[in-house]
Amino acid sequence: MLEAVSLPEKLIEVIGSESKDFAVKGGLAQPAKNSVALIIFSLFWLAFTSIFFFSFLGPVLWGDETTGSGNFVMSSDGVEGITVPAIVIGLFAFVGFSMLALGLGSLFKKGGWFAGTPTRLINYTKNSYRSIDWEQFSGDIQVRGNEKKGTITLGMRTGRMVSSKGSSDRFVPDVFYMTGIPDVYEIEQICRKRIKENDPTPAIT
Numbered sequence: 001m002l003e004a005v006s007l008p009e010k011l012i013e014v015i016g017s018e019s020k021d022f023a024v025k026g027g028l029a030q031p032a033k034n035s036v037a038l039i040i041f042s043l044f045w046l047a048f049t050s051i052f053f054f055s056f057l058g059p060v061l062w063g064d065e066t067t068g069s070g071n072f073v074m075s076s077d078g079v080e081g082i083t084v085p086a087i088v089i090g091l092f093a094f095v096g097f098s099m100l101a102l103g104l105g106s107l108f109k110k111g112g113w114f115a116g117t118p119t120r121l122i123n124y125t126k127n128s129y130r131s132i133d134w135e136q137f138s139g140d141i142q143v144r145g146n147e148k149k150g151t152i153t154l155g156m157r158t159g160r161m162v163s164s165k166g167s168s169d170r171f172v173p174d175v176f177y178m179t180g181i182p183d184v185y186e187i188e189q190i191c192r193k194r195i196k197e198n199d200p201t202p203a204i205t
Contacts, residue, residue, distance in 0.1 A: 011113055011124040014131070018117040021190050026111035027180020029125075031144075031151060042099035049092040114178050116190060119198065121154075121176075134191075134198035138173060141195075143188050150184030153177055154191065 007015075007023055015023075112125030121137075123130045140155030159173035181187060 007115070008113065008124065010127055011115060011122070011129070014122055014124065014129050015115055015117060018119065021116040021118065021194065022183075022187050023113065023115040024178075024181045024183070024187065025113050026178055029109040029111045029179070030177045031179055038099060038102060039104065042096050045099065046093065046096040049089060049096055111177065111179050114181060116187070116194065118194060121191070121194075123176075132176065134194045135200045137176070137191075137195045139192070139195045139199070140173070141188060141192060143184060145184050147183070147185055149180060149182050151177065151179040152181065152184060152188055152191065154195075 005023060005025070011023070110125065112123055115122040115124070120134060121132045123132075136156055136158070138155045138157050142153040142155075144151045144153075154176045156174040156176060159171055161169045162172050163169050178187070
């Protein structure tokens with residue numbers, strides 16, 4: 001059963017005169033497994049980049065001379081023709097560290113508050129909020145957890161086309177997470193009801 005909670009004043013202002021279906025405080029901004037997957041991928045990326053770093057630039061650092069397949073020479077006395085490889089390796093390293101920082105940041109980022117009204121879903125975090133009309137959700141809902149606390153994943157109508165080698169392009173929908181929320185089953189029923197009521201798809205007669 002949904003319990004009455006004390007809401008931030010700004011969130012109350014955002015809800016305004018609308019009736020409130022639910023209002024709960026969530027956990028993380030997204031499931032931890034998503035952040036861990038990105039962190040692991042970034043570590044593999046950096047490990048792969050380090051192989052090229054030590055292969056091309058290591059001899060310069062250690063004072064050894066070597067000749068690469070690109071017809072350049074690296075030594076402690078002079079460096080010729082390694083500008084492009086150094087830039088490429090630097091870009092790969094930058095991408096890797098950026099993904100690692102993003103993964104670590106998302107691992108601790110809070111999801112804030114979630115409030116549902118008859119017309120929209122509101123996500124409030126640190127004096128900023130996102131308001132999404134129920135019609136923007138597709139009705140594809142996934143629930144993980146138990147009756148006390150869990151995560152709801154809402155599929156959206158927006159998304160992107162992803163190309164796969166050897167097969168046709170496929171549409172991957174965007175998703176919206178409500179993690180670590182109480183009364184997860186009851187809130188899922190409310191979300192499903194509101195999405196169906198606001199479904200913009202013409203009914204088939």
